[in-house]
Amino acid sequence: REKEEINNLKNKKKELGEINPDEIQSFAKLPLSKRTLKGLKDSNYLVPTKIQRHSLVFSLRGFDVVAAAKTGFGKTLAFIIPLLEMLYCKRWSPMDGLGVLVITPTRELAYQIFEVLKKVGKEHDFSAGLVIGGKDLKFEWNRVSSCNILICTPGRILQHMTENPEFVADNVQMLILDEADQCLSMGFADTMNCIFEELSCERQTLLFSATQTRDVKDLIRAGCKNPVFCSVHEHS
Ligand code: ADP
Numbered sequence: 001r002e003k004e005e006i007n008n009l010k011n012k013k014k015e016l017g018e019i020n021p022d023e024i025q026s027f028a029k030l031p032l033s034k035r036t037l038k039g040l041k042d043s044n045y046l047v048p049t050k051i052q053r054h055s056l057v058f059s060l061r062g063f064d065v066v067a068a069a070k071t072g073f074g075k076t077l078a079f080i081i082p083l084l085e086m087l088y089c090k091r092w093s094p095m096d097g098l099g100v101l102v103i104t105p106t107r108e109l110a111y112q113i114f115e116v117l118k119k120v121g122k123e124h125d126f127s128a129g130l131v132i133g134g135k136d137l138k139f140e141w142n143r144v145s146s147c148n149i150l151i152c153t154p155g156r157i158l159q160h161m162t163e164n165p166e167f168v169a170d171n172v173q174m175l176i177l178d179e180a181d182q183c184l185s186m187g188f189a190d191t192m193n194c195i196f197e198e199l200s201c202e203r204q205t206l207l208f209s210a211t212q213t214r215d216v217k218d219l220i221r222a223g224c225k226n227p228v229f230c231s232v233h234e235h236s
Pocket residue numbers: 044045046047048049052069070071072073074075076077
């Protein structure tokens with residue numbers, strides 16, 4: 001049954017290129033798994049915001065996306081949904097290890113993303129972890145190496161990559177940078193470059209921030225391949 005649903009979703013995703021994002025009046029109109037739709041509904045998310053509509057039509061089809069929308073416009077769900085759908089459609093299992101890395105500049109933002117992921121992803125069977133420091137590195141070791149999804153801050157995830165022999169990141173299928181302009185700023189440059197080196201190029205990359213990251217050098221650095229630019233300025 002699951003296989004059938006996934007095939008169905010694949011077919012419906014092909015039609016996403018022909019629809020006008022502004023005509024998507026509910027999440028249920030999008031080709032999303034039953035599990036994700038239930039997570040959204042139970043969290044009271046029924047109508048996608050503008051940045052969600054405009055980015056989902058591309059991110060769900062596997063495109064790299066560089067999206068900009070002001071604080072409060074709903075960027076978190078705009079990347080949580082494609083992350084869950086990608087893993088689900090690839091039938092990712094606990095045995096497949098780390099499949100998605102979400103990087104955000106601060107611990108507070110990482111916590112907030114983790115809470116949304118837990119709520120909206122509750123019907124899925126993926127394991128998720130928060131890697132933000134504060135705890136002994138060794139304490140995190142085993143747990144982190146068995147997660148399918150990690151929400152992390154740059155310094156701490158790099159520490160795992162370099163010091164934790166259990167940690168494997170070469171199967172990561174999707175990299176998400178939240179507050180991407182901050183992640184790609186001078187302050188994190190060395191750290192982020194080291195992280196990018198650890199990841200395979202065969203992945204989808206999603207960048208979200210309040211202002212549009214258009215510096216081509218930064219986009220190449222982050223591994224974006226012919227990204228789609230989505231930018232939303234007015235709320236709806
Ligand atoms: P941003 O990252 O763009 O600053 P957030 O993802 O933090 O925005 O979302 C801002 C607020 O909007 C949160 O309280 C979130 O629960 C709410 N929100 C996001 N998407 C929706 C939606 N589709 N329907 C209703 N509320 C939403």
